[in-house]
Amino acid sequence: MSDTRTQILDAAEKFIRRGGYNDCSFREVAVAVGIKSASVHHHFPAKQDLAAAVALRYAENFLAILGQPLSAGATPRDEIARYCALFRSAFIAGGRACLCGILSNESALLPELVKSEVVAFAQANVAWLEQLFAGEGVETARRKARFIYSAMQGAMAASALNQDVRWLDDVTEWIVRGVH
Amino acid sequence: MSDTRTQILDAAEKFIRRGGYNDCSFREVAVAVGIKSASVHHHFPAKQDLAAAVALRYAENFLAILGQPLSAGATPRDEIARYCALFRSAFIAGGRACLCGILSNESALLPELVKSEVVAFAQANVAWLEQLFAGEGVETARRKARFIYSAMQGAMAASALNQDVRWLDDVTEWIVRGVH
DNA sequence: ACCTGAACACCGTTCAAGT
C-alpha cells in the first residue's frame, strides 16, 4: 500500500491524462484516494503544486528510461528508433498523449509553476536528441532535435485524437528513414 | 457592427486560444459581448455547440487561405513552404498555437461534437498535403502528409510554450529542406 | 501531522418569466 501522497499523484496523473489540467479536480482526486478534498490541500497547497509534481515525476521517469544516449555501441539511428518507440509504448499504455504534450498545448492557461516543469521536460528531450547529432554542428543538431521532438508530440496528439496508433507509426517511419 | 452571434464566436475563439476549451466560460463571453450568460445559450444551446462552431469557422478560414495546391505553377516545395508559413503567421498573429492544435491535445475531454470538427480539420490538412505527393504512391504520400502536419502542430505547441517563434522556424527549415 | 465541514466566489445548464 503506497502512501497518501503517492496515491494522490497517481490519481491526478490519471485525470490530467484523461482531459488535461482542468479535468483534474481536487474533489475527484479525493474520492479516488478516499479522503476529503480539503485534505488534498494539506499535501499540495494549490492545484499548481499538484500538477507540477505530477509533471516532474512523469519527466523524471521518462528521462530515466531514455538513459544515456549512444551507449553500448548504438548508432544515432538506433537511438532515434528507440526514442520514437518510447512514445509509442507510452501511447499504447495510456491510450493517450504524452502527459507533458497535453500540458504543452494548454500552456497559455497553466500556472507558471506547471509551465516551467513542462518547459524543462521539452528542453531535456531536445538536449538528449542533440547528443545524437553532436558531430553535425550546433545549429543542425538543434534543428534536428527540435524537429524530432515536435513531430513526435504532434503525432501523439493526432494518434490520441483519432484513437489510432498508425499516426505515430507513419511519422516514426518517416523520421527514422529521413533524418540522416 | 457585427451581429450578436458573430461577437459571441469572436469572444469564444479568443478565450479558447488563450487557454483551451475549459478556459472559455459562458459568463466571460457574455461580459465581452455585453449580454447575460443565459442569453448566450439562446444562440448556442450548450458549450459544445459554441466550441464546435468556433472550430468550424477557424477550419474553413484556414482551408480557404490554403486554396487549391499546386496552382499557378508552384512546385511541391513551394507549397510546403507556403503551408509552413501559414502556421507561422497564425502564431505571430495570435501569439498562440493553432486553435485546432490546442483542441487536439484536449481531445480526451472534448464533447463528441467538438472532437469531430477537430478531426475534420486534421483530415482536411492531410488531404491537402497528400496532393503534393500524388506521384509517390498512396502510402508514401500519406506518411509525408501526416508527418508534416504533426511536426507543424508540435512545433506550434513548442513555440507557444516557450513564447519563441524560432521553434517553428527550426522545424520549418528542416521540413522544407528534408522532404523531397 | 493529518484530516474535516462549512463557507466563498466561480462554473455550465435549466427554466419560468419578461419584451
Added chain:
DNA sequence: ACCTGAACACCGTTCAAGT
C-alpha cells in the same frame, strides 16, 4: 426571437476546528 434572474450541482480555495 431575444433576453433575463434565479436556481441547481459542480469547481478551487480558505479556515477554524477537530484528532
